[in-house]
Amino acid sequence: MTETTYKGAINKAIVDALAADDDVFFLGEDVGAAGGAFKTSVGIQERFGERRVLDTPISEQAIVGLAIGAAMKGLRPLAEIMFADFVGVAFDQIANQLAKYRYMTGGQVKLPVTIHLASGGGAGFGAQHSQAAENWLLNIPGLKLAVPGTPADAYGLMRAAVEDDDPVLFFEHKGLFNVKEDLPEEPARVELGRAEVVREGDAVTVVATQLMRHRALEAADALAGKGIAVELIDPRTLVPFDFATIATSVDRTNHLVVVQEAPAGGSWGATLISRIAAERFEMLDAPPALVVPPDTPVPYAGALEAAWLPDAEKIAAAVEASLAY
Amino acid sequence: MNERTRPAKLSAEERAEQLELLRAMHEIRFFEHECGRLFARGEVRGTTHLCEGQEAVSVGACRALREGDSMTCTYRGHGATLAMGAPLDESFGEVFGRAPGLCGGKGGSMHLTDLRVGALGSHAIVGAHLPIANGAAFEARYRGTGAVHACFFGDGSTNIGAFHESLNLASIWKLPVVFVCENNLYGEYSPLATTTPIERLADRAAAYGMPGERIDGNRVLEVREAVAAAVERARAGEGPTLIEAMTYRQKGHSRTDPAKYRPEGELEEWLARDPILLHGKWLAEAGVEQAEIDAAEAAAREAVGEALERALAWPEPEPAALLEDVWVAS
Numbered sequence A: 001m002t003e004t005t006y007k008g009a010i011n012k013a014i015v016d017a018l019a020a021d022d023d024v025f026f027l028g029e030d031v032g033a034a035g036g037a038f039k040t041s042v043g044i045q046e047r048f049g050e051r052r053v054l055d056t057p058i059s060e061q062a063i064v065g066l067a068i069g070a071a072m073k074g075l076r077p078l079a080e081i082m083f084a085d086f087v088g089v090a091f092d093q094i095a096n097q098l099a100k101y102r103y104m105t106g107g108q109v110k111l112p113v114t115i116h117l118a119s120g121g122g123a124g125f126g127a128q129h130s131q132a133a134e135n136w137l138l139n140i141p142g143l144k145l146a147v148p149g150t151p152a153d154a155y156g157l158m159r160a161a162v163e164d165d166d167p168v169l170f171f172e173h174k175g176l177f178n179v180k181e182d183l184p185e186e187p188a189r190v191e192l193g194r195a196e197v198v199r200e201g202d203a204v205t206v207v208a209t210q211l212m213r214h215r216a217l218e219a220a221d222a223l224a225g226k227g228i229a230v231e232l233i234d235p236r237t238l239v240p241f242d243f244a245t246i247a248t249s250v251d252r253t254n255h256l257v258v259v260q261e262a263p264a265g266g267s268w269g270a271t272l273i274s275r276i277a278a279e280r281f282e283m284l285d286a287p288p289a290l291v292v293p294p295d296t297p298v299p300y301a302g303a304l305e306a307a308w309l310p311d312a313e314k315i316a317a318a319v320e321a322s323l324a325y
Numbered sequence B: 001m002n003e004r005t006r007p008a009k010l011s012a013e014e015r016a017e018q019l020e021l022l023r024a025m026h027e028i029r030f031f032e033h034e035c036g037r038l039f040a041r042g043e044v045r046g047t048t049h050l051c052e053g054q055e056a057v058s059v060g061a062c063r064a065l066r067e068g069d070s071m072t073c074t075y076r077g078h079g080a081t082l083a084m085g086a087p088l089d090e091s092f093g094e095v096f097g098r099a100p101g102l103c104g105g106k107g108g109s110m111h112l113t114d115l116r117v118g119a120l121g122s123h124a125i126v127g128a129h130l131p132i133a134n135g136a137a138f139e140a141r142y143r144g145t146g147a148v149h150a151c152f153f154g155d156g157s158t159n160i161g162a163f164h165e166s167l168n169l170a171s172i173w174k175l176p177v178v179f180v181c182e183n184n185l186y187g188e189y190s191p192l193a194t195t196t197p198i199e200r201l202a203d204r205a206a207a208y209g210m211p212g213e214r215i216d217g218n219r220v221l222e223v224r225e226a227v228a229a230a231v232e233r234a235r236a237g238e239g240p241t242l243i244e245a246m247t248y249r250q251k252g253h254s255r256t257d258p259a260k261y262r263p264e265g266e267l268e269e270w271l272a273r274d275p276i277l278l279h280g281k282w283l284a285e286a287g288v289e290q291a292e293i294d295a296a297e298a299a300a301r302e303a304v305g306e307a308l309e310r311a312l313a314w315p316e317p318e319p320a321a322l323l324e325d326v327w328v329a330s
Helices: A006-020 A044-052 A060-072 A084-088 A091-098 A133-137 A151-163 A210-224 A243-253 A268-283 A302-308 A312-324 B012-040 B055-062 B078-083 B088-095 B129-143 B155-159 B161-172 B201-208 B220-235 B266-271 B275-285 B290-313 B319-323
Strands: A002-005 A024-028 A053-055 A076-083 A114-119 A144-146 A168-173 A180-183 A196-199 A204-208 A230-234 A237-239 A256-259 A289-291 B070-074 B119-123 B149-154 B177-183 B212-216 B241-246
Touching: A002 A006, A002 A151, A006 A024, A006 A044, A006 A151, A006 A168, A006 A180, A024 A044, A024 A060, A044 A053, A060 A076, A060 A091, A060 B119, A060 B129, A060 B161, A076 A084, A076 A151, A084 A091, A084 A114, A084 A133, A091 A133, A091 B129, A114 A133, A114 A151, A133 A168, A144 A151, A151 A168, A151 A180, A168 A210, A196 A210, A204 A210, A204 A243, A204 A312, A210 A230, A210 A256, A210 A312, A230 A243, A243 A256, A243 A268, A256 A268, A256 A312, A268 A289, A289 A312, B012 B055, B012 B078, B012 B088, B012 B220, B012 B275, B012 B290, B055 B078, B055 B149, B055 B177, B055 B220, B055 B241, B055 B275, B070 B078, B070 B129, B078 B088, B078 B119, B088 B290, B119 B129, B129 B149, B129 B161, B129 B177, B149 B155, B155 B161, B155 B177, B155 B201, B161 B177, B161 B201, B177 B201, B177 B220, B201 B212, B201 B241, B212 B220, B220 B241, B220 B275, B275 B290
Parallel strands: A024 A053, A024 A076, A076 A114, A114 A168, A144 A168, A204 A230, A204 A256, A256 A289, B070 B119, B070 B149, B149 B177, B177 B241, B212 B241
Antiparallel strands: A002 A180, A144 A237, A196 A230
16 A cells, blocks of 8 residues: 555556556646646656657647547547636537537447546635536536545546546546545546445435535534534545435435535536435435535635635534534 | 649540549539428428538548548538438438438437548537547547548638637647638628638638648539648648638528528629539530430439438437437446
8 A cells, every 4th residue: 555645646547547558648738748737647748658648739629629539539538628617618629529429420439538627626726727617517418527535536536537438527626636545556446426425424414525525524523523423425426426325325314415615506516405305305304405605706815715615614514504403 | 633634535434433523413412402402391400501512622522532531520511421421311311310310310410420431520519620620630640540531611610719729739730630611701691701801711721830722612623632632741741731612602501591691693603603513514525425424413313312212211219219329338
């Protein structure tokens, strides 16, 4: 076992994916010579060369489109979009081309494209470099969305994404780069669509991903001191979504608190709550709660961003409010 | 062989080849005519964008490709898809939303695709397929297959960001792709001069360090010759070329557009330069018997008629097909 950071796990997953299959190539802005804007790809171009690891112009449409065309011809592109917010620049390629191509052609093509994006707030990057943009893509059938919260999940989901025959958007959270975990030499793949029960409990089901998973765990620790046993679940992928694991938990706890770092409208948390309300209404002892930031862009100043993002106190308060209902 | 430099006498092989180009253009013309007619009868849903008048670009360019090469095009893509060799009946079937259609009825008129013949897709977002064309060309270079990709788009596409990103990337990576701009003078309903500050779109190639050439897109041999030279250049690893083929959309933008914005006399002027007419004249001047020229037309008419009959008899997809083809494996 080797102590590995979230960032290191991503680097290792990319290296192992390239080593495993010559059809895999990696392209993006500064992923090669510079080793990536967040240094997640340090050393990769040195090892695999410029044929397989390619620096591109700042042209997100061209990056994603090239990945689509190459995938149609049988390659397995791993394309990086530096900040997830830039998904807007390539939105047509992702929403109208990547997601629909297989369907529109009656299954003639498969698109094993992985797009690697850095998302999330908390680090002072301001309104255009901090968003949890995975929520923008929920309404587009045809895209799988991975949101790893730990080094093991980052490694396992990246490997699974590259090996998957469908398009996968892999969101790494900028606030987790230095999270550490002991990983074996060959860490396991993580199946897309399989949630993890992070902590077992019988009082309240809390569902959270990425940075919010860690804050929810902090809240759960604090609540344990008060005798409240939180069951914390991390879905790990938003599409496909492991509804069954969460529903089974809610059937037992009768309480649901969902935590996310994006405003409520059109988000995965809101979708989950609507489905639980529709399918598990009689199992609930309290209204499901959604702990979210307010409906504003992500602010810059430290004090404002701290107020914007849900923290352990807000999560704990939501859990207690649910139990007190 | 250039149309403008007519050989004294065509060999039997050359004559057959030239007549085949004529037949292929007729086939597209008849196909489009039927799509227009059946749209009015309610067999075509939504809309359809006909390429009547632009057949020489589709046929000339696709005949410059070889097996293993590939092509992407726009929602005005029936001509290019057929020119690559997509079966007439399955193409009709797709336009009519029938189960045996090229895409099982899931794509429709704007998305004709036939991977069997290298027709990688017709795209309904202006310019969106140029980045994808680069990807197909990238695969050829990555695996060293020697294949080339031809990408068709309209004059309107040259004002969208994806065009510029794509030409730039194709050029710096020297991708084996030929960008074929069909300049039919109108971006949807707007004349080019109202949307574009330059008159020669081929000049845009200079900004991306690649050759740009303007050709007569209504002369099938001129198109074939220019694209063949660009294909050869691409195959040799020398990178992309932008070809601007001057042509004319004889019908409106879509089936609901009567094209009343055209100046008086413009259509007539271009009808006199109809690509099928021009190539027929060239054949006659090259000494090809009128009976053979007529036979090429008759063969196309017959093939289209038979294919149409078959496609109209085909069933619509079963409702269960709705949920198929989203994922490879769920």
